[in-house]
Amino acid sequence: MRSNKLKVQGVVKRDGLTDNYDKTKIYNAISKANQSMDESERISDEQIAELTDSIDNEIAKIDFPTILIEDVQDIVEKKMLEHGYRKMTAKYINYRDERTIIRRYSSPFMKKYKEKLDAKKVKGQNANVDEYSFGGRKGEANNFSLKELALYDLMSEKARNAHLNNEIYIHDLDSYYLGLHNCLSIPFDKLLAHGFYTRQVDIRPAASIATAFQLLAVIFQIQSLQQFGGCSATHLDWTMVPYVRKSFFKHYVDGIKYINRRSEKYIASFASSYKNWSQNISIDDKRIYKSKKARLYAIDLTKRELKQSVEGMYHNLNSLQSRAGNQLPFTSINYGTCTSIEGRMVTDALLDGLLAGVGKLHKTSIFPCGIFQFSKDINGYPGTPNYDLFKKAIKCTVYRLYPNYVNFDWSGNAGFDINDPRTYMSTMGCRTANGFDINGFGQLKDGRGNICPTTIILPTIAMEAKEALKDGEDLVESFMKLLEKTIETAKDNLIERFDHICSQSPKSADFMWINGTMEGYIPEEGIRSALRHGTLAIGQLGLAECLQILIGVDHTNSRGMELAERIEKLYKDKCAEYKKEYKLNFGVYYTPAENLCHTALIKFRDKYGVIPNVSDREYFTNSMHIPVWHKISPFKKILLESKLTGYSSAGCITYVEVGDSATFNEKAIEQLVHYAMERDIPYFAINVANDTCNNCGYTGVIKEGHTCPKCGSGDISRLRRVTGYLTPDYNTTENKGKICETKDRRDHSDTINDLYSALDDLKHTREFYDSLEAENTK
Ligand SMILES: [Zn+2]
Secondary structure, rough: OOOOOOOOOOOEEEOOEEEEEEHHHHHHHHHHHOOOOOOOOOOHHHHHHHHHHHHHHHOOOOOOOOEEHHHHHHHHHHHHHHOOOHHHHHHHHHHHHHHHHHHHHHOOHHHHHHHHHOOOOOOOOOOOOOOHHHHHHHHHHHHHHHHHHHHHHHHHHHHHHHOOOEEEEEEEEEHHHOOOOOOOOOHHHHHHHOOEEOOOOEEEOOOHHHHHHHHHHHHHHHHHOOOOOEEEEEEEEHHHHHHHHHHHHHHHHHHHOOOOOHHHHHHHHHHHHHHHHHHOOOOOOOOOOHHHHHHHHHHHHHHHHHHHHHHHHHHOOOOOOEOOOOOOOOOOEEEEOOOOOOHHHHHHHHHHHHHOOOOOOOOOOOOOOOEEOOOOOOOOOOOOOOOOHHHHHHHEEEHOOEEEEEEEEOOHHOOOOOOOOHOOOOOOOOOOOOOOOOOEEOOOOOOEEEEEEEEHHHHHHHHHHHOOOOOOOOOHHHHHHHHHHHHEEEEEEHHHHHHHOOOOHHHHHHHHHHOOOOOOOEEHOHHHHHHHOOOEEEEEEOHHHHHHHOOOOOOOHHHHHHHHHHHHHHHHHHHHHHOOOOOOOEEEEOOOOOOOOHHHHHHHHHHHHOOOOOOOOOOOOOOOOOOOOOOHHHHHHHHHHHHHHOOOEEEEEEEEEHHHOOOOOOOHHHHHHHHHOOOOOOOEEEEOOEEEEEEOOEEEEEOOOOOOEEEOOOOEEEEEEEEOEOOOOHHHHOOOHHHHHHOOOOOHHHHHHHHHOOOOOOOHHHHHHHHHHHHHHH
């Protein structure tokens, strides 16, 4: 063997690290291949040495200090063949292939992928996904690879870095690469009236209330597969009026046939005269429905049919699992403002169904999220036409946490059309709402939704501003500048994602585009024509913690509130500016951060350590909420948050916690709803304790560690609200951050009974609110 002066000194391995070049390694590799052959086919040690030298000489010709391992192996293969060692070459190639496969399946990527497939390290990231199920395992593994693709193969470096650096959070990364959009308010009026197409069959228009409610569940189901977030019905009581009438008509015809025993000729003539427009005839119209007996009979049967249909809907939406992870679709229904006899019947039945619960133990139904559209003139106060329904809604809230309350009179929905319920204020259960559309739909809610959200992690921005602060600079001012820059980054990411979503083929979501569930679609112009009516949401997490970093107090303090308003105003102004500039609906979003509240905190703590009142808990506070652990009255919580809710157009929610003392106090709960609505809160929910014994079905307050007061069982499900939706048992289905947050939630109602006794009746409410406000603005 000759000694030589190699130009190549290092070999770059597959992991990117470099080893010293050493030809004995080549010699050893060839010996190994030689050993694996039949004895009769092996070559001698001398031949191996000779072969090694010829390879070494070849490598010496390379005019570069390093060589890739793959290139070395190619040269080995080539030289083996040149020496006529065909069988050995075949062995060597096999060996290389085998190693490649082994490497592929032991890569860090595959290890993580398999972790998901095997349901190891389940974290409860989404209360609605069963990560242990076959569907959940498959889905989680796919999601992992889709997220990697989105981050490293698709998005811009700027967006990726901001995301990885915990400055912004790009939501639902697993849906990013495919180009799905977030959520949708489904135009049910249209789909039920005209029928719709699915891939396999076309569905006729609904001809009765029973069919209408069946189809409602089917539509929710299919639409939820075309997107990643929730679906809603924006005015379900109005939507169902024609089908109540159609059912009533059928029952009335039976009535005149079997009770009045009218002649066949009369019945046939009656039926043919009115059948095709029965959906337009009020069931109260005595000029057409002349027989009192038949009318009473038909009302009775229609009510029964309606009751069963609603019951069917609750069971369907709590049991039909779709999407990977055996998820139930996130569904929400808004109702409460229709004052016609039929619309009132629908709202009444929806509330009764909610109150009745589902299953053997009559448990609270998790889906759909019920949302009562509170209106001061239609249902909110004594003397309004649907006040009785509002009272019933309050009763439901007390026992079932649902309905939540959306504010029909909210100032942010100004310009809606009182004659068009599709423009009434409504929301997704989680809080996402459709604001004013700059592209021509105004306040229309149906057929629109959030396209995608990006959230700014406010505590990170505050810390970055703090760490970069130079002598003489003001922290708050530096932060405001950095925040403006980050809002810009979030906007850029949203536009980038929006363009990607718009570039998808309509074939990816046939149901949506063929049936026009998203409004405004012009096929010649592509799906952008419809998507441009949706929202691009710029969200936020941890306002309270951010304020603590900047000025040492949160917004329960007036200084904190002043800065909080300044921050929200910046958000609002920037979104308004972008909306004009890009002709897209940018909106301020008070993000529901279910998983993010914990994961963002962990990343933050890894970087900045434990900071009191900032990172000393397991979660960041949701959006601009008052931290859950503050001991303040529910009225004060509403008052404080109402100072900020007006800045949001893409959705927000205010909650109060009501513990044992007020849980069954309907009047107190009614007061809270009134106060929230008076304060112009757009969307309001009350968290009552809801613990159910899995043995006997007892529902009420069963303290942690206590057994069922009725049967003594210790098998208790603790239903809680996470984001706007409910979760069946927070101890088993929530993530660590949310479990800790739920345990930290302070009961705001300790003072509620005192407050209530100070209010003799609703007449005095106004004065009371004013005095509260005066006290708080001192
Ligand atoms: Zn029990």
